[in-house]
Every structure is written in C-alpha cells, then in structure tokens.
Amino acid sequence: MLETAIQTFTSPVVLFFVLGLFAAFVRSDLAIPEPIAKAMSLYLMAAIGLKGGVAVSKSGIDATVVSALGAGIVAGFLLPFFAYGVLKTFGKLNRINSGAVAAHYGSISVVTFVTATEILTGQAREPGGYMVAVMAAMEAPAILSGLILARGLGSKSGTQSTGEMLHEVFTNSSIMLLLGAFVVGMIGGEQGFGEVSPFFEAGFKGVLCIFLLDMGLIAARRMIDARAVTWRLGAIAIFLPIVNGLVGTALGVGIGLDTGSSAALGVLCASASYIAVPAAMRLALPEADPGIYLTMSLSITFPFNVLINIGVISAFAAMLTSVNGGIP
Amino acid sequence: MLETAIQTFTSPVVLFFVLGLFAAFVRSDLAIPEPIAKAMSLYLMAAIGLKGGVAVSKSGIDATVVSALGAGIVAGFLLPFFAYGVLKTFGKLNRINSGAVAAHYGSISVVTFVTATEILTGQAREPGGYMVAVMAAMEAPAILSGLILARGLGSKSGTQSTGEMLHEVFTNSSIMLLLGAFVVGMIGGEQGFGEVSPFFEAGFKGVLCIFLLDMGLIAARRMIDARAVTWRLGAIAIFLPIVNGLVGTALGVGIGLDTGSSAALGVLCASASYIAVPAAMRLALPEADPGIYLTMSLSITFPFNVLINIGVISAFAAMLTSVNGGIP
Amino acid sequence: MLETAIQTFTSPVVLFFVLGLFAAFVRSDLAIPEPIAKAMSLYLMAAIGLKGGVAVSKSGIDATVVSALGAGIVAGFLLPFFAYGVLKTFGKLNRINSGAVAAHYGSISVVTFVTATEILTGQAREPGGYMVAVMAAMEAPAILSGLILARGLGSKSGTQSTGEMLHEVFTNSSIMLLLGAFVVGMIGGEQGFGEVSPFFEAGFKGVLCIFLLDMGLIAARRMIDARAVTWRLGAIAIFLPIVNGLVGTALGVGIGLDTGSSAALGVLCASASYIAVPAAMRLALPEADPGIYLTMSLSITFPFNVLINIGVISAFAAMLTSVNGGIP
Amino acid sequence: MIETVTRKRIEILTDKALQKHVTDAIDRVGITGWTILPVDSGKGREGVWREESVMGTDKVFVLTIAAEDKAMALAEELAPMLTDFGFILSMWDVQVIRGERFS
Amino acid sequence: MIETVTRKRIEILTDKALQKHVTDAIDRVGITGWTILPVDSGKGREGVWREESVMGTDKVFVLTIAAEDKAMALAEELAPMLTDFGFILSMWDVQVIRGERFS
Amino acid sequence: MIETVTRKRIEILTDKALQKHVTDAIDRVGITGWTILPVDSGKGREGVWREESVMGTDKVFVLTIAAEDKAMALAEELAPMLTDFGFILSMWDVQVIRGERFS
Ligand SMILES: Nc1ncnc2c1ncn2[C@@H]1O[C@H](COP(=O)(O)O)[C@@H](O)[C@H]1O
C-alpha cells in the first residue's frame, strides 16, 4: 500500500499532474495552448486505440474479451442508478442535475484509464489490450441511463431527438478516433504498428505528462472558481469512485479477468467522464448545471483517482486475485 | 497488382487516410486543430527536405540528378497544355477555369509524393533522394503555363505583377522550408542529421498518419459540400492522373532513372497541387472558382492517387524497367 | 576559433536559425503557428528542467553548485548597473528606457543557453546539470536592478505593487515549468526520466531546430520593422554581450567551475532576456519603449550570441581553464 | 463617392457544439452567409470558462450581416435557444458596400 | 415580434498580461459578464506586432455588453490604463434580446 | 464625465493571403493603426470554407478605427478588391476615448 503510494508519487506522469495543480493554486499563468491540448488528447486516443487494436490482432477475440465487454456495458448502464440515488438523497440535487451527474459517474474518463494503465504496467500488472475496447463500450450506456433518470423513459431531450443524440455519441471525435485507430491497429497488426511505433509508443509517456500537467491546471482552476459544489457533493465525488472502483474490480475478478484487467475495469467504473458526457449533457439536458458536474468529475474525482484511488484499486485487485488463487 | 493493393491497404498511413474519409462521411465532428495541421505540414516539409539534402550530400549531383530535374521541369511546364485541352473540350470549362485547373495538374502534391515514397520504400523501391529536389522544381512551372493558358502571354494577372507572383511562389512557406531544409541537410550532412533524426525521422511516419487523417477529413468534407463539380469534371480528375502518371513514369525510365525514382516522377506528374497552386490562383486568377479546382485536386485526384494510382504507377514502373532489362 | 566557427555553422540547430533569418529577409510568408511556437517553448523548458533535475539528483547539491548559484545571482543583480551606464551615456537613452534595457541584459535568454549547451556538448564541454538552476536563479534579480535604476528605490512601479511583481516573476509560465520540471526530475531521478526520455530527450534537438527557425523569423521581422534603434544602440547590443560574456566566463573559472560550466555562465551573462523581462517591463515600466528593448535583445544580441559569441565564449573558457591548469 | 447601404449585423455567442443549430437557423431564414470567429474565454452567470476545447464545451462567435427583416426573423428563430442555452445575441446597424450581397 | 432593448457594447484591445486588470474593472463596476477574443497582430504608433505569444506580449479583445451607465463607469475606470498602456476602447449601441441579462 | 468622440469602425473580412493588400491600403489613406483577428470558418455564395490554413486559403478580419473621411477613403480604395475577391466590408459609428489617436 505504502509502496504503491510511493511508486505513484515518483512517477513523472503523476508528478506533472501535481505540478499542474500546484501551478494553478499559486495562480501561475502557466497554460498549454488550447489547440495543443486538443491535439494531445487526439494523440492519446489514437495511440491507445492503435495499441489495443494491435493487442487484439494478436490475441484474437475470445470468451474473456466478450465477457469483459459485457460486464463493462452492464456496469456502465447500472452504476448511474446507484449514483442517482445518492445524489438525490444525500446530495440534495434535483432530478435533472442528479441524472446529469449520474451519467458522468457511469461513463468513463480516458485519461484516468491511461494513467492507470501506466501505473499498473509499472507494477507488472499490465491490463489486457482488449480493455481499450471495453473502455470505448462503456462511454455511452451511462448517458442513456442518466437521461432516463433525468427525464423518464421516451421523453425528447433538449433540442435533440434520441437518434441525433446517439449519432452524436458514436461519432464524437474521441470515440471515432479511438475506435478508428483500434481498427487500424487490428488490420495493420504488429508489422504496421512497428513503422509508426516511434511516434505513437515512444512519445506516449511524455505526451501524457504534459497532458496531465494541463489537466492539473484545468482541474485546479475550476476548483478555485467553483461555487455550485457543496460539501455534500464533494463527499459524493470521493465516495462514488471508491464504491464503483471496488464493485468494478470485484466484477472483473468475478468474470475471471487477470489482476491488471480487473483493476482496469475497476478504474473504468471509478472514473467519471469529463469529455464526452459533459458535451452530451450540455445538449441533452441544458438545464443541468455544468458548474456541478464538471467540478465534481474533473476537479475532485479525477485528481482523487489519479493520486489515490488507482493505487487502492490495484492493491484490491491483487488481494482478490491472490485470495482467488488466481492469475497474478 | 493485388499484392500491391493489399500492401497499400494495410499500411497505417493509408488506413488513417481512409479513417479520415470515413469519419467525415458519417459526419463525425473529428477535426485536427488548424495550427496543428499547419505545423504537421511544415514538419513534413522540413523532414523530407532534410532527408533529400542529406541523400544528395552523399551521392553528389550527377548527370542523373540533372536530367531528372530537367525532365521534371519540362513535364511540369507541358502537362497543363494537355490538361487544358481536355478541360476546355470534354470538361466544358471556360478559359479561366480551364487554365486554373490545368495549373493544378501540372504542379505537384507534396503529400502524395511523401505517401508514395512510403509505399515504394515498403516495396523495396525507394526513390533517390534527389527526387525531393525534382519535386520542388516542379511546383512552379505549371503555374506559369496555367496563367499563359488562362490569360494569354504577357498579360497582367489579378492584383499582381508577374514579378510579385514569382516572388510569391519562390518564397511561399512550403517551398522555402523544403528547399531551406534541403540545403541544411546538404551542409549538415549525415552527421548533422544524426543529431536531429529522432525528431525528423523516427516521428515521420506517425505524423504522416495523423496528417493524412486530417487530409481525409478535409477532402471528404469538401466532397460533401461540393456543388460546382460535374460528372465530366469528376471523370477528368481520375483520367488526368492516370495519363500523367504513365507519361511521367515512362519519361523517368526513358532518361534512365531506377524503378523507384521513375515511379516517383510518375507520381509527381500524376499528383495535383492543393496547397501552393490554389493560393497562387486565388491571387492571380480571382475569377476562377476554387470550388472547382480544390474539389477536383483535393477531393478526387488526391484520394484516387493515394488509394489506387500509386500502386498502379509502381507496378507500371517495375514492368517498364524489367522490360528495359534495367535497374530494379 | 575557425574550427569552432565551422562547427557552429554546420550544426543543424544554427542552420535552421539562419534559415529563419533568411526567409524573413526575403519576405517569405513562412511562419510557425503561434500555439505551436508557444508549445515548443514550454517543451524546451520542461525538457531542460527535467534534465537538470535528474543531473542534480545524481550529483547532489555541493559547494560548486552553491557557489555557481551565488555567482549567477550576484552577476544578474550587478550587470544591469554597468549596462545602465553605457545605455544612458553612450546610448543616449533616458532613465526609464535605460533601466528597462539594462534589466534585459542582466537577465538571461533560455534559448541562447540551450543552444549554447548543444554547441558546448558538441565540443565535449557539456556544462553541469546544475547550470539549469543557475539560469533559473538569474532570471529575476536583474528585473529588480532595472526597476531600481529606472525609478529609484522603493517607488511603486506601473500598476503593480512590488509584491505583485515578484509574484508575477516567480509564477510566470517559463519559470514555473522550468523549476517544476527540475523538481520532478529530482524526485523521479534517472529511473523516472528513463520512461519519458524518448519524448523529452530524443525529440529535443529537432524541436530546438524548429524553434530556432521561428526565432530567426521573429528576430529578422522585428529588425526589418525596427525604427526606434539607433546605430549607437545597435553597437551596445553587440558590445554588452561581449563584455558580459567575458566577465561571466572569468567569474565561472574564478569560482572553480569546469570549462563547460564556465562557458555556460558566460553565455548566461552575455544573453539578454526576450521572454520574461519584456513581459515584466511592459507591466512595471509601461512608459519604456518595447521597440527598443525587444529589438536590441531579440534582433541583435540574440543572433549575435547564437552565431558568433557562443563560439568566442567557449574558446575563451577553454583558454582560461587551460591557463589555470584546470579541469578541461 | 462610393455608395453604402444599411444592413443589420448580428453576432451570436454560442457553444461550439451548437454552432450548427445557429447556422442552420441562419440558412433557414434565408440569409446567404455567415462567419465564425474563435473565442478564448468568458464569464457569465455560470462563472468563468476557459480552455474548454479539450472538454468540448468551448464557445464561438457567429456573425452574419443581413437585411433588417431577415435579421429580426433570425432573432425570433433563435429566441428559444437563447433562453435554453444562454446564448448572447446582439445586433446593430452597419453600412455595407455592395448591399445586394446581404439581402 | 420579439422585443429588443438597447445596451452598450464595449470592446477593449489590451495586452494579454493585463487582461485580468480589465476584467477586474468590469467586475468592479458591476457588469455581469465578459468575453475574450483572440487577436493575431496589429499596427499602431509603436509599430507592428505579431507572433508575440512566445514573448508574452500578445494582445486580446475584451468584449462586454452592459447598460449605458455601467458602460460609462467602465470607461471612466479604464481611462488611466488607456493612457498608460495604449489600450483601445470603443463602444456603441446594440439591440439585445433578454436585456435583463445585461443590466 | 469622461469625454468620448465619434469615429468609424471598419471591419473587413479578407483572405489571409491578401491581408497585406488591405493593410497597405489602410496605411495609404493615412489611418494610423489596425488590428487583425483570426477567423474560423464561414459560408457565402461560394459555399462553406473551413480548416483551410493548410491550403493557405484561410481568412482574417481586419479592423480599423478612423475618422469618417478616412474611413470613406478606405472604402473607396478597397472597392475594386471587394468586387474581385469577395471581401466583406462593414462600418459603423463608435464612441472612442482619446479620439486624437484615431484621426
Ligand atoms: N454582459 C456580457 N458581455 C459579454 N459577454 C457576456 C456577458 N454575459 C455573458 N457573456 C458571455 O456569455 C457566456 C455565457 O454566459 P452565462 O450563460 O451568463 O454564463 C459567458 O461565459 C460570457 O462569455
């Protein structure tokens, strides 16, 4: 546990994130130009998509992959219902805001996943390449749950028809690039990837450092400006990732995934979206307050996951699999 | 032939281009931020310039290089006359538009050349380094031909004097960087290049992937919005690269270039400019319709070359040189 | 000396700078998009900070490091007084402008330092990693001296209190990232750096090339537009870096630094800020003319240092240490 | 002297994600053109926003020049979105040359 | 027909480094919002500037819509900075919808 | 209360490649300054354009504030280019502080 924490806090990726938080709190004017931040996020999508695709091109799609996909989709769909209950009762949010926030916690954060993959790999618990596909599959279901919770079944949401909204979700730039690169990786395979690996693999960790620096800046600045978030909501933004993380990890071990992949599933459940879902909510639930959902997911849950929860989940996954006598 | 096609379609570079086309056609909001796209195009210019310069610093400038340069310039100057005839008669364009489009087809597309170099190298037919110089030399002559065709000899064009226009062409950012980096490569040589090769060489293919992703997006979006392009013009945008490609390849073999360099000359003749020439035409022939020349060169000829014609030209070059009993 | 000059002028880093100057003088429209230029400068800061931090994590902080830091701070504080005298008398500037320009010459230029490090390393005279910390320490003192010279002691400057100004200086993005990455490097050490070195180390020289290309463009364009700079000021912009360079180098040798580190200290003294100090002066001395201080530091001193003075300083450092019978 | 005519200039600050809704409305009321300008950051009742392009919640300025009647029709068309999404719309009279382009 | 009210639109060209001084002044006079637009380059009495973001001497446009009295108060507030730092301030009347947002 | 004077504000949408022609015209008629703003995309009679900076066919906004007579002189000067290249020019009255800067 302690060792894990030390490993976490000497990883350059995490250190740059802390630097970003620090710089924002001392009100430095440090800022990554927006087009660069956007480009880095596209790069990360392309790189993990490619890597996942190449991995699956080698391993093939077997029962494990299918059950991991199924587990991810089910978890993504169901987790918001629990979150909604907590947000509405303990959090004292109204129906619309509860639904919107719940959608964020059921969906996933790509950057949290990527950071977890780095940390897990550093602990010799690299998740399977197919977890990238699981991640992609978990992006959307929670949006549906959130909308059902906020509006009831079958209602028209915002300015959009459901068809428009689904189109939006499946063609949004992150998903498009992630899945597209995944397919490119599957087709090109090991050999095709070899040619581009200096760009997509060697540079990956460095780009992740700078991207997390930027996320640290953005998260902390939003925190400083935050007004809409009560202490109750702050507590929920810590509580949900813990619970969801444990549930997800147990689910992963339960369906027979290895330690790293179980932990990755836990991290996916624990993470809260701050890219795809806010954009979708802004359109589908314009009455919901972005000040609430962005601050909770980006400024509280995201740092909590990166700095603490990933380590906890990893340790928990290791414990469960060793109890299980299972795969390391 | 089939093998070539398979090689083409499992290359990550081409796959990313297809992904871009696909994403635009399903109306994804995927987009590479403009400053990044611009930076990638500068990077590619600098990288191929450097590489060409280093290659020439080793091989020296011999008769082959000089005759390749001569052949390229002559081809660049003459090809627009043929294109003009086809555009005016079969294409039913007026004089101004015919001249403007013809200039595009006589000039070259750097990205097509680079993609071809990747594909040819994958087939063990790497073109000579001096072909970069040939490419640079072929950028401008067609602009002159196009203007002569559109306006007649000696007329003042648009807001510019001919002197201004030539200055514009030789100092435009692409040519400047390409030739500048070429000279840097010649002076710095192998050793100087060694220091910067992790940046300019190792990253090259990955950047090309993302750049082609973007070009796929741009080409397909322009295609979707296209209105000015008739079926006749669409057909010409396929026909010209085939004919020009065969002519260029034969010319290359005829003056004694190796297979790869002959194919590269063919690709240069087959490719149509969509960077330098549109900018020049906008100034020199403002009455010409960018909706026509950009859609033809970027949305039809460029994908056709990348996906099909490069493979054809390569096979044709191999055939000709083997008939010739020549250099492989 | 001659050999040094040849080494300088065949280094790709310097050649790209010359290309930038050339392109601007022939009025090419070549330009690096602003967000990219900004990102490159952040990248360079992060990379040299990291590298310095890793170096110090290995060597530890010993008497040499402390005396180098002290020497740098003292030099940064005192050099502006000499510069002020020259600017006021020979340069015929008024008090405000003299103080503002003097602050620039007492402070440092990161890019000059980085370029010098590359050139020195190429001559097997790599400066110690702690020189990065010295550089950071030299950024601010000259700003204080400049303000004292321009306004007298204790006066309120511009719209800012002194507290605000110091906060500004210590939290400005360059210093923040440089020092932040330094600390990350110290904590992460060799091992942590290993993971990110493909990004921060392998790419470094290539990025520096493109960044210097851009600085060449900017410096030359400013030179072309310059109006406020007389021949007297032009002469001072050559004279100060020579004198300051020799003083700094001698100081370095005097306190027992090795050749490379002494030369690096010389370069720091010789270089004039064109990032942190202009921004500070604009706020603290709004009456001072940016046309003067930017043109002198960026368009004259910076190219002079890169093209000539670094070589001179390196040779001088070698001479002094060999006379001293000292460390090579 | 050159002849100018008076037109309305309308500027709408909107979410980038909703840009298409606005330009569709412009097309719908028969205005022939529009131009999009980038926006950096801002502050409103919902607090400060900035650097949100990574999160897809950034904004743009949509600017269009049209005859008064079409401008009013556009305002009418956009009114519900102004309320739902907190757009900002302002308009004023400008003189243009070649007014027939902005009918 | 939709109802519009008249407000002042104020645009201030300022150094990016001084942006916060301007928005603080806006907050101080009680205007509820503002928007920042990027600027590329320019020319004034001090010559041409461009590509200065590396040097931290670039500029931005600050735009705010407010009732006339607050607009004048803002102009008053900013006047000293206009002189010291060479800001540009211009303002004009615009029609807005939902005028209560720009009181 | 602070004193304002009335000036013309002129905004010209032009090709980036032609920006220099426009600013040269501004200099020629004796206006002392101008500012360039970036533009994202747009739609006109020639259809939609966007992401064209790679192709060098992108556009910018040129903005300048001047006394009425110089503004009209500028419009006159630019009229031929407006027709040839499809620029957009609009102008309106604004109040400025320190009007002597915009003579
Ligand atoms: N009075 C105003 N002047 C200029 N821009 C404003 C004003 N009020 C709001 N805005 C802009 O509109 C955005 C949304 O406003 P709101 O919906 O009030 O949060 C803000 O972030 C600002 O960019």
Ligand SMILES: Nc1ncnc2c1ncn2[C@@H]1O[C@H](COP(=O)(O)O)[C@@H](O)[C@H]1O
């Ligand atoms: N008449 C003007 N119209 C538009 N912008 C101007 C004008 N005068 C100055 N500017 C802008 O204000 C900046 C500073 O002006 P100055 O302080 O006169 O150098 C210039 O670089 C331009 O961007």
Ligand SMILES: Nc1ncnc2c1ncn2[C@@H]1O[C@H](COP(=O)(O)O)[C@@H](O)[C@H]1O
């Ligand atoms: N009515 C309009 N309002 C605002 N911008 C326009 C308008 N018409 C044209 N534009 C802009 O001017 C550009 C060129 O117009 P055009 O020459 O008609 O294609 C378009 O791409 C738009 O950016």
Ligand code: NA
């Ligand atoms: Na989740």
Ligand code: NA
């Ligand atoms: Na061609």
Ligand code: NA
């Ligand atoms: Na110095």
